[in-house]
Amino acid sequence: MELSYNGSGKILYREKKYRCDLYLKEDEGGILFKIYIDEPVASFIELPLEIDCLPGKLDNGFNFTAFRCSRTHTEHRVTEGCSVFTFQAHFMLKGIGSDNPDGTKLYKVVFGLAGILQWGTFSGYKIGEEYSLSNGDPVEISIYENDQVEIKYLVNTSMLPVTQDYLLKDEITLFQLGVIEIRSKSSEKYDFFEKYYHIVKRLIEISTAKSIKLTYVKGWSHNVYYDIEEKQIEMPIPILTSELCPNHKDEKDDNRIYKWEWFTLPELIENNSFSLYMSKYDKLEPIIELYMESFSPNGISYKRLFLNLVQALETYHSRFITNDIKEFKDRIENVILKNRPKECIPNDRAFLMANSRKFITLESRLADLQLANFEMVINTGDIQPYDFPSVISSTRNYLIHYDERIKQEKRVLTDEEIGIYYKTLVFMLEYYLLKELGFTDIKTKINKIHNRWGNISTTLSIIKASKESEKSYDTNNENSTFL
Numbered sequence: 001m002e003l004s005y006n007g008s009g010k011i012l013y014r015e016k017k018y019r020c021d022l023y024l025k026e027d028e029g030g031i032l033f034k035i036y037i038d039e040p041v042a043s044f045i046e047l048p049l050e051i052d053c054l055p056g057k058l059d060n061g062f063n064f065t066a067f068r069c070s071r072t073h074t075e076h077r078v079t080e081g082c083s084v085f086t087f088q089a090h091f092m093l094k095g096i097g098s099d100n101p102d103g104t105k106l107y108k109v110v111f112g113l114a115g116i117l118q119w120g121t122f123s124g125y126k127i128g129e130e131y132s133l134s135n136g137d138p139v140e141i142s143i144y145e146n147d148q149v150e151i152k153y154l155v156n157t158s159m160l161p162v163t164q165d166y167l168l169k170d171e172i173t174l175f176q177l178g179v180i181e182i183r184s185k186s187s188e189k190y191d192f193f194e195k196y197y198h199i200v201k202r203l204i205e206i207s208t209a210k211s212i213k214l215t216y217v218k219g220w221s222h223n224v225y226y227d228i229e230e231k232q233i234e235m236p237i238p239i240l241t242s243e244l245c246p247n248h249k250d251e252k253d254d255n256r257i258y259k260w261e262w263f264t265l266p267e268l269i270e271n272n273s274f275s276l277y278m279s280k281y282d283k284l285e286p287i288i289e290l291y292m293e294s295f296s297p298n299g300i301s302y303k304r305l306f307l308n309l310v311q312a313l314e315t316y317h318s319r320f321i322t323n324d325i326k327e328f329k330d331r332i333e334n335v336i337l338k339n340r341p342k343e344c345i346p347n348d349r350a351f352l353m354a355n356s357r358k359f360i361t362l363e364s365r366l367a368d369l370q371l372a373n374f375e376m377v378i379n380t381g382d383i384q385p386y387d388f389p390s391v392i393s394s395t396r397n398y399l400i401h402y403d404e405r406i407k408q409e410k411r412v413l414t415d416e417e418i419g420i421y422y423k424t425l426v427f428m429l430e431y432y433l434l435k436e437l438g439f440t441d442i443k444t445k446i447n448k449i450h451n452r453w454g455n456i457s458t459t460l461s462i463i464k465a466s467k468e469s470e471k472s473y474d475t476n477n478e479n480s481t482f483l
Contacts, residue, residue, distance in 0.1 A: 003030050009058035011035060013047065020056055022064070029244035031066060031089040041076045042083035051087070055097045063097035065104060067190060091190060091217075091241040096224060105187035106219040109239070111197050112156065114213045116178035116204055120265045124157030124176045135160060141265070144274040147185065149196055151274075153265060154179040177215065187222065190239065202288050203277050206433060207263040209452055211295040213245035263434070263448060271438035280436055283319050287312045291429060302419040303399060309425035310362070310396045316432055317365040328360050328368075329353075336373060351386050363393040369428055375442055376431070380424060381456040387411070392425070420460065423453045 003023035011020040011033065019036040033056070037046055051069040058064075068090035075084040098104045117123065126136035139155035157176040161167050180200055182193045205212050217239040225232040268274060277284070290312040294305050322328050332352050337345050352371070354363035366389035370378050380388040394410040395418070397403070406412060413421060427449050434445050 003032050007058035007060050007062060009056055011054050011056035013051065013054060022058060026240060027244065029240050029242045031092050031240055033066065033087055035085045035087065037083040037085065039083055040078040040081050044074065047085050057097050063095055065093045065096055065098055067091050091239055094238040094240060096237055104221050104223065105189055106193065106221050107187050108181065108183045108220040109190065109193035110218050111180045111214060112177045112216040113180060114177065114215050116212060117176065119204060119208050119262050120153055120155065120178050122155055124155040143269065144278060149185065150183045151196060151200060152181040154181055190219065199281055202292060205292060205295055207268065214243050215245065217241055273437040276436065276438045284436065287316050302422060306418045306422045307396060307399060309422055309429060310392060312429055313369055313425060314362055314365050316429065317369055320436065321368065323360065325356060325358065325360055328356065336371060354389060362396065363389045366392055369432065376446055378424060378428060379456045381421065381460050420456065424456055426453055
């Protein structure tokens with residue numbers, strides 16, 4: 001990332017002012033500044049490695065407050081008689097300086113997110129008679145509220161042409177953007193709003209099965225305003241953050257996603273998903289972290305994805321079902337097998353126990369999740385359903401421990417098979433995540449997930465047909481005579 005010099009000035013730390021240079025790349029949230037110490041070999045601890053808040057003012061009058069600053073470089077310029085400490089900041093309030101060590105506190109922050117309009121299902125425009133375009137009704141939907149915060153979904157739009165001159169252009173561009181507004185019941189630091197933003201963003205990413213990109217952030221404070229005549233009008237504060245993504249026009253993602261693949265905002269509201277999600281987030285967080293890595297913009301290998309999904313399923317079972325062997329045995333007898341035909345119970349019990357003696361094995365956890373209380377049937381392709389947990393467990397153990405004896409004793413998936421069967425693990429994980437989000441209609445959940453990820457048996461049949469076609473083509477070429 002190449003940053004531009006924005007000016008020099010003073011920065012304040014513990015009531016002491018230091019000379020500084022500020023460098024920014026605003027469209028990507030890049031924030032870097034150099035602090036000058038008037039000593040040729042300044043003490044390494046003159047400034048700490050991490051500083052929560054640093055307010056400053058440039059000579060040109062520009063105020064700023066940088067937050068979550070990390071030292072990246074220390075340089076001693078002996079010939080110049082100074083030392084330079086270089087810091088990067090996670091975010092910055094533009095135009096706002098403060099002597100308060102915590103910085104300016106906010107009561108509202110809005111986050112503009114690219115690519116979520118279809119998820120939200122509402123547009124800021126509407127089409128009238130004879131295809132005329134006009135502004136639609138304002139979109140402002142409350143999605144969550146507690147005694148600390150209120151979160152809304154909004155749609156911001158650009159203005160339609162209002163003068164004749166504006167129409168006399170070769171190109172007229174309109175845009176609209178989904179926005180998450182987070183309003184606190186009291187003034188808080190930016191970190192408070194960022195925490196809720198990340199929680200909501202992850203739920204949107206689960207719903208859309210893609211990474212969501214942040215395009216802008218603005219905040220409001222009761223102490224920052226314009227004086228216009230006798231009125232005080234609150235002024236929005238631009239916020240730079242390292243999470244900004246300028247290249248938010250991703251045609252590949254836009255073409256890949258279709259509305260029917262999504263769990264939309266209205267569906268989440270209908271199922272009370274936001275409230276359930278917020279109340280369970282502490283337990284869900286490590287599971288979601290493992291799952292969300294599959295949406296990384298830098299990509300992820302199938303092996304790593306496979307290991308993440310297995311770990312996520314194991315974590316889900318231990319956190320939401322049981323992590324106690326006695327409780328697990330009781331669950332098998334009194335919940336899972338309670339209404340099973342007598343002739344099926346011995347095999348089902350052996351399948352579920354899967355070598356669990358003093359603790360619950362991964363194989364047992366996968367077996368429990370796969371059966372899903374016999375509410376659905378999970379497609380396991382060419383692996384027999386009662387062999388599936390063992391194959392997945394053996395593959396995970398082989399990848400982690402690299403013990404060739406595992407391959408000799410049990411089936412281990414090949415690299416090609418891992419690239420296919422991870423979808424079965426995604427299916428299982430999403431099924432249970434949606435259960436925790438309040439989706440109770442089993443058929444709806446299964447259809448949605450199938451539409452998102454496809455069917456394993458169909459995938460295998462396509463691969464088989466393709467290989468047979470290639471084999472047939474090669475055979476025909478061997479028997480051909482070229483003149």
